[in-house]
Amino acid sequence: MTWLDIPAGHPFGVATLPYGVFHTAADPHPRVGVAVGDQIIDLPAACRRLAPELAGAVAGPALDTLLAAGPRVWATLRGALTTWLSDEVYRDLLGGHLIPASDAIMHLPFTVADYVDFYASEQHATNLGKMFRPGQEPLTPNWKHLPIGYHGRAGTVVVSGTEVVRPSGQRRSPSGEITFGPSQRLDIEAELGYVVGRPSTLGRPVALEAFDEHVFGVCLVNDWSARDIQAWEYVPLGPFLGKSFATSISPWIVPLAALEHARVAPPARTVPLLPYLDDEKTPLWGLDIRLEVRLNGHVVARPSFAGMYWTGAQMLAHLTANGASLRTGDLYASGTISGGEPGSLIELSWNGQQPLTLPDGSVRTFLADGDEVEITATAPGPDGTLIGLGTVRGRISAG
Amino acid sequence: MTWLDIPAGHPFGVATLPYGVFHTAADPHPRVGVAVGDQIIDLPAACRRLAPELAGAVAGPALDTLLAAGPRVWATLRGALTTWLSDEVYRDLLGGHLIPASDAIMHLPFTVADYVDFYASEQHATNLGKMFRPGQEPLTPNWKHLPIGYHGRAGTVVVSGTEVVRPSGQRRSPSGEITFGPSQRLDIEAELGYVVGRPSTLGRPVALEAFDEHVFGVCLVNDWSARDIQAWEYVPLGPFLGKSFATSISPWIVPLAALEHARVAPPARTVPLLPYLDDEKTPLWGLDIRLEVRLNGHVVARPSFAGMYWTGAQMLAHLTANGASLRTGDLYASGTISGGEPGSLIELSWNGQQPLTLPDGSVRTFLADGDEVEITATAPGPDGTLIGLGTVRGRISAG
Numbered sequence: 001m002t003w004l005d006i007p008a009g010h011p012f013g014v015a016t017l018p019y020g021v022f023h024t025a026a027d028p029h030p031r032v033g034v035a036v037g038d039q040i041i042d043l044p045a046a047c048r049r050l051a052p053e054l055a056g057a058v059a060g061p062a063l064d065t066l067l068a069a070g071p072r073v074w075a076t077l078r079g080a081l082t083t084w085l086s087d088e089v090y091r092d093l094l095g096g097h098l099i100p101a102s103d104a105i106m107h108l109p110f111t112v113a114d115y116v117d118f119y120a121s122e123q124h125a126t127n128l129g130k131m132f133r134p135g136q137e138p139l140t141p142n143w144k145h146l147p148i149g150y151h152g153r154a155g156t157v158v159v160s161g162t163e164v165v166r167p168s169g170q171r172r173s174p175s176g177e178i179t180f181g182p183s184q185r186l187d188i189e190a191e192l193g194y195v196v197g198r199p200s201t202l203g204r205p206v207a208l209e210a211f212d213e214h215v216f217g218v219c220l221v222n223d224w225s226a227r228d229i230q231a232w233e234y235v236p237l238g239p240f241l242g243k244s245f246a247t248s249i250s251p252w253i254v255p256l257a258a259l260e261h262a263r264v265a266p267p268a269r270t271v272p273l274l275p276y277l278d279d280e281k282t283p284l285w286g287l288d289i290r291l292e293v294r295l296n297g298h299v300v301a302r303p304s305f306a307g308m309y310w311t312g313a314q315m316l317a318h319l320t321a322n323g324a325s326l327r328t329g330d331l332y333a334s335g336t337i338s339g340g341e342p343g344s345l346i347e348l349s350w351n352g353q354q355p356l357t358l359p360d361g362s363v364r365t366f367l368a369d370g371d372e373v374e375i376t377a378t379a380p381g382p383d384g385t386l387i388g389l390g391t392v393r394g395r396i397s398a399g
Numbered sequence: 400m401t402w403l404d405i406p407a408g409h410p411f412g413v414a415t416l417p418y419g420v421f422h423t424a425a426d427p428h429p430r431v432g433v434a435v436g437d438q439i440i441d442l443p444a445a446c447r448r449l450a451p452e453l454a455g456a457v458a459g460p461a462l463d464t465l466l467a468a469g470p471r472v473w474a475t476l477r478g479a480l481t482t483w484l485s486d487e488v489y490r491d492l493l494g495g496h497l498i499p500a501s502d503a504i505m506h507l508p509f510t511v512a513d514y515v516d517f518y519a520s521e522q523h524a525t526n527l528g529k530m531f532r533p534g535q536e537p538l539t540p541n542w543k544h545l546p547i548g549y550h551g552r553a554g555t556v557v558v559s560g561t562e563v564v565r566p567s568g569q570r571r572s573p574s575g576e577i578t579f580g581p582s583q584r585l586d587i588e589a590e591l592g593y594v595v596g597r598p599s600t601l602g603r604p605v606a607l608e609a610f611d612e613h614v615f616g617v618c619l620v621n622d623w624s625a626r627d628i629q630a631w632e633y634v635p636l637g638p639f640l641g642k643s644f645a646t647s648i649s650p651w652i653v654p655l656a657a658l659e660h661a662r663v664a665p666p667a668r669t670v671p672l673l674p675y676l677d678d679e680k681t682p683l684w685g686l687d688i689r690l691e692v693r694l695n696g697h698v699v700a701r702p703s704f705a706g707m708y709w710t711g712a713q714m715l716a717h718l719t720a721n722g723a724s725l726r727t728g729d730l731y732a733s734g735t736i737s738g739g740e741p742g743s744l745i746e747l748s749w750n751g752q753q754p755l756t757l758p759d760g761s762v763r764t765f766l767a768d769g770d771e772v773e774i775t776a777t778a779p780g781p782d783g784t785l786i787g788l789g790t791v792r793g794r795i796s797a798g
Contacts (some may be wrong), residue, residue: 114554119636140634145577146569150636151550151643155513155726156601165602167721170545170673178544180673180720202555202645203564203798229721235539237518237549238637241721244550246601274569274579321579322566322628322644323798327554399602399722 002085004098006037011388013037014085015381017078018217018252018390021062022104030061030107034081035252035390039098041081046097050090051080063110063253067197067216068328074197074216078257106251108159109219110195113327115157115247116319117191117223117335118149120310122267124338124347131351132231144271147310147318149332152223153244157331160250160392166369166399167245169229182399183226185352186367189336190293190303190343190375191221194312195253196330203323208282211313212256214326218312220250220291220375220392221333227346227366249331250375252390259387262288262379266311276321277314285311287379289389291337294374295367298358300348304339305377343375369398401484403497405436410787412436413484414780416477417651417789418616420461421503429460429506433480434651434789438497440480445496449489450479462509462652466596466615467727473596473615477656505650507558508618509594512728514556514646515718516590516622517548519709521666523737523746530750531630543670546709546717548731551622552643556730559649559791565768565798566644568628581798582625584751585766588735589692589702589742589774590620591788593711594652595729602722607681610712611655613725617711619649619690619774619791620732626745626765648730649774651789658786661687661778665710675720676713684710686778688788690736693773694766697757699747703738704776742774768797 002014012018012035022033022040033040047055054077057069066073084090119125122139125148129138142148166182173179197216200206206214223243230242266279266286279285289305315332337343345366349355352365367373373396377389401413411417411434421432421439432439446454453476456468465472483489518524521538524547528537541547565581572578596615599605605613622642629641665678665685678684688704714731736742744765748754751764766772772795776788 114552116639141571142569142631142634146632148632148636148639150639151552153513153550153723154553155729156723158601165722168604169721170541172540178673180675202557205567226721232541233545233547234635234637235541236633236637237547238633238635240515240547240549241717241723244718244723245721274577276579318640319643322568322625322640323564324552324555324640324643330554 003088003091004037004085009386010037011378011386013381013385014082015385016254016258016387017081018254019063019066019109020252021107021109024099024103032058032063032066033104035101036085038101040101040104041094042097042099046094050084050093054080064328067110067195070198071213074255075257078255106159106161108157109251109253111329112154112157112331113329115152115154116149116332117152118147118310118315118333119335120147120308120315121335121338122309124336124342127338127342127347146277147315149315149319150238152247156244157247157249160248160394162248162394163397164224164246164248164394165397167226167229168399169226169241170232171228172232183228185227186396187225187227187345188293188373189223189225190291191223191333191335191337192289192305193219193221193249193331193333195219196326197328199328200320200326202325205276205323206316206320206326208279208313208317211285211316215256215312215316217253217255218389219253220377220389222248222373222375222392222394223333224248248392248394250390250392254387254389259287259379261381262387264288264306267307267309276317279311279314282313285313289377289379291343291375291377293343295358295364296372298360300356301341301343303337303341303343305337307339308334308337367396369396371396402487402490403436403484408785409436410777410785412780412784413481414784415653415657415786416480417653418462418465418508419651420506420508423498423502431457431462431465432503434500435484437500439500439503440493441496441498445493449483449492453479463727466509466594469597470612473654474656477654505558505560507556508650508652510728511553511556511730512726514551514553515548515731516551516734517546517709517714517732518734519546519707519714520734520737521708523735523741526737526741526746545676546714548714548718549637551646555643556646556648559647559793561647561793562796563623563645563647563793564796566625566628567798568625568640569631570627571631582627584626585795586624586626586744587692587772588622588624589690590622590732590734590736591688591704592618592620592648592730592732594618595725596727598727599719599725601724604675604722605715605719605725607678607712607716610684610715614655614711614715616652616654617788618652619776619788621647621772621774621791621793622732623647647791647793649789649791653786653788658686658778660780661786663687663705666706666708675716678710678713681712684712688776688778690742690774690776692742694757694763695771697759699755700740700742702736702740702742704736706738707733707736766795768795770795
């Protein structure tokens, strides 16, 4: 319940309370905000007035300080926000710090430290295995033993809305000719991103149980992929230029605390797991998140995250199993989510062999210049409400 | 010529002038220094006195501001240092800002933005191909068309001298058993690292000719590698935990300007290159750098960098060919240098089949706990002098 006027079913209701960084024409300083309904709480201003002890954690032009502050501060701040929004007493006090979301220009919400991309959807890995290694077992022998991942380029993680310039690169034609030019197989990957808050110590793995002591929240990720560049470059050291030109993230980071009602058991494991990954006796971190992928306004897929083989907690335990340390602002993504329906065009068009016809009559295998891709998602909240994860959007411009 | 007392043949003579970050017991603030002989110029203090207009660029606890300042400032500062050290007039003025190198504790010299590791030595790639894909063509089909690279973990790049904890991880035994434990095949990789100063714009590739407008200098890199972890994880998305536990770099960044006399033509290309990589008509960036790898004080290899197939300029042009932007502090490394003699134990012991006997009678295939590895390097300087690249050192502790 809130005194604020929020349309029923709004994905940014009082149980979501995602954090972002915005500015307005009236005040061009980037600052931390919380989205609620169609408004944004100017959080530094609100805290200075209502909770000065929290003002330090939300100061500055990014979420970095809040991320680093750790789970106690995260819980205290969320508790304060909930109180302010539910108790009529705060109507006037908070009211002066509400800004229409339509006035806000959103920024990359935190300084991305390292970016890691996983490959956690069995359906996606199976589909790509069938396409790229026909006649072989589609999953590589390691796939069910560990969450496969690799490092991506942190410096080209951009906020939703940033134009994506079609990358150029080397590719090899079916006849073996090697040419350089704009990618002809530019694709999307609909993913969930985990944002690390509290750092860890070099040499000390982070156990499954410590997941929510380190991870602050989640965002949506579109890990744009140039399939032709990737196919030619990736053996033996993995994807590089096929990915590194841009990775878009949604501007609102939804705290893990907002996803309590979305937590589900991951699928049954068909291969026994080593102890550091075995989550049978640990808190469950499967998440019932439903995504929608739109191409030029038309829904092309509704992938489900609930059946992801590897959870965010397992990805984190694996990432740190060798003693690699975490820094505030580390971002790791799930890999393409292809539960039920696939989250990439290479799967939707089956490697370009089965073009999609959109409702407007246009036909696509991969992305054309001018195409706009929008990924949104929701999760179940308390009392039948929905928790929104916002939107990650990007338009392709000619390279 | 200098008024300073520098032993003849010292690798940090007046033509080297490398930059680092240090503190002393007397002044615990990390600050920028320049190594000359066995002393360090306290650069912020010297600039405040002798060149106030340069003091801003060398302020702060890291090289970041200097890196970002760009090639004009780099040249001006180097020119000033050369003048101060050669003109007797500065003896007293500079003398008060010289600190014995033995009093200094060195820091990671810059904030590492993204870290990329290449695979630019034909000898190394050939050796590994022979070991891992016996009976096949050792180089993958793409190898001579593009410098293969992948992103590593920037957050675990550490300065020389940092203890390296033996990483644990999953590995598969020859009989197919999958276990978790401390790596049994912990290795080194002797590499050269390029440090990016001036950033570039997203969507705009950096041409071969612009290499020295963006790259500030070089350091030595030991890209520690857990071969057993890597072998099990790396198909299909490349190395991850086998590398991400630690990457050590030397504390002194040698500016490109110090390597003028080391520039050589790269080897003849046996495959025609696409225009963005074709350096036949561009400034040559092969580098005649000679490395020495010591294990517990014994030289085990003297690899030569001069024959590296891909130059630093080509690596940079490739890294940005898709429009990926550079940030100040980006670090990219050459990959193991195996010209003449190989820069890794997996090659020296031929995949563990031919153990090395050290002069003290000890036998090694891979690294044992307590082992100390030291990589040093020199390059030709003016008038028969040597340019030193310093040392990257690390000791293995039990995991």
